[in-house]
Amino acid sequence: MAMRRFSNTGRLKAIFSFQKLKFMVFFPVFIIMGFFIVSLAMMGELSFYRHLVGLQIEKAFTLENYILIFTEPAYQRVMIVTLRVALLATLIALGLGYPLSFWIVRAKPSKTRSFVIVAVTISFLISFLIRLYSWIVLLGYYGTINNLFSLLGMSRVILLYNEAAVTIALGQWGAVFAVLFLIGPLQNIDPTLEDAAKTLGSDPVRTFIRVTLPLSLPGVIGVFSALFAWNVASFVTPMIVGGGVVTLIANFIYERFMFTLNYPLGAAMAFVLLTYTLAIWYGVNYFTSKKMPARLTVGGR
């Protein structure tokens, strides 16, 4: 009897402490997220400081970094070029990724189809830097395309280190992404709807424009916003393919933090970039579906 009572209270105690302790599962993630959030908050504070010389900063509260970014023509240009490159690259990615993804979803299983799926997966996993290096090989002064030109008797041209090259390189990466992430939304479209349209006398092109495309639009918009947001923040591609000639926002931030050591200006630009990214990521989805996309959430479904 005494034993049982003892074990009961023991169990009660265990349950009670478990109730309190069970949220300890979040302890590690809070430490990690703590570093993340605190560092961002510190950056926010830093962006209002005044840069003196070298690493010296004055702990003032000034908006001059932000004013400089939006009034200085050279800095304005960095932002305009970034948005232009990012938007064009996103459109290229969707334009090439959509048809291929659609084909993967609708084609009958075959060797070609399996090959394309495996090849896309591999090029998705392949190192980002290696992917970039191939553009130098392809577009460089002694690259494949220029070799072809000289074989045909034309003079060599500089294809790298310009906005177009950066846009194409970003578009290629985005296309791989788009193919993989459009498969899901395209698979959800009921093919019988297309059949119905065709039976009712619609031609394939019209069926695609009036039935398939509108049905896949939510997925397309999701991929568009993700790609656009990531392209706006692209850093390595302009550095390598743009060769220091094409400076995007991320490269600007890098230069402030690593070379000119104007931390406050870099921090301010980082927050401008963060604002753009959040606006694209949430804004596009908000104005099209009026609610947060469900796939952004984890668990508890």
Add this chain to the structure above:
Amino acid sequence: MELHKILVKIVLAFSVVFLLIPLPLTVGIVFSPETTPTFPPPGFSLKWVNKFIQEEVFINAFRVSLILAAVVVSISVVTGLLTSYGMVRYNFRGKDFLNMLFFMPLIVPAVVTGSALLFLLRGILGIYISFFNLTIAHVILTIPFSIRAIAATLSGFDITLEESAKVLGSSGLRAFRRITLPMIKPGIIAASVFAFVISLDEVTASVFLSRSDALILPVVLLTFMREQVDPTFAAASIFLILIYTILIFIISKTIGLSVFIGLLEKRTR
């Protein structure tokens, strides 16, 4: 054949070629005897692969990168497992907020995360151990994937199985180890692969934090790529492709490529 079908075929062929350009190009360069990268390669040689193996900078960076990736994978997966367990099994207020918070490292540009961590860790806290700083950065960047992949398998798993094990006298921890863990294995494998690949490939945030005491492979590759002395660094691609092939093989043997792609959903560069 109708005109539009031919047109569709041309568009498809073009996108396949465009998508797959990088692979043959880099492999060709690595085995080319020329110093200036040309494709198609004029001959075959293992010159650059040899030089890569003998160059201490690369091998050291490769070693540091692999150790870092291993550390990041263990921290990220354990944290991801605990977090997704809490997110899937417990009901509490502020869950939606936590969901959004855990997703943030994916949305915040890596260049912002990198520079912010540089300022916090080196500037304010005065931590000059690059390996530690890189670990923090990589765990932050991989945690959204770990949580997502594990939570996806955990929420699809029938909780009554675990409960019946407990009813039949198994302790909570034992039930978790014997029933739940094997069931969510696909999520854990996918999370490990994500974390490993991201850690091995992460340049943007790392370039702020990786200094001479812990230079990692992507940062070294980036430096050499900018200098463009010779294609030695490109030989790294051979080793990386080898690692990726092994990973793809592991995935297809354990959980299947299609499950992996389903769990993938979102990945950043």
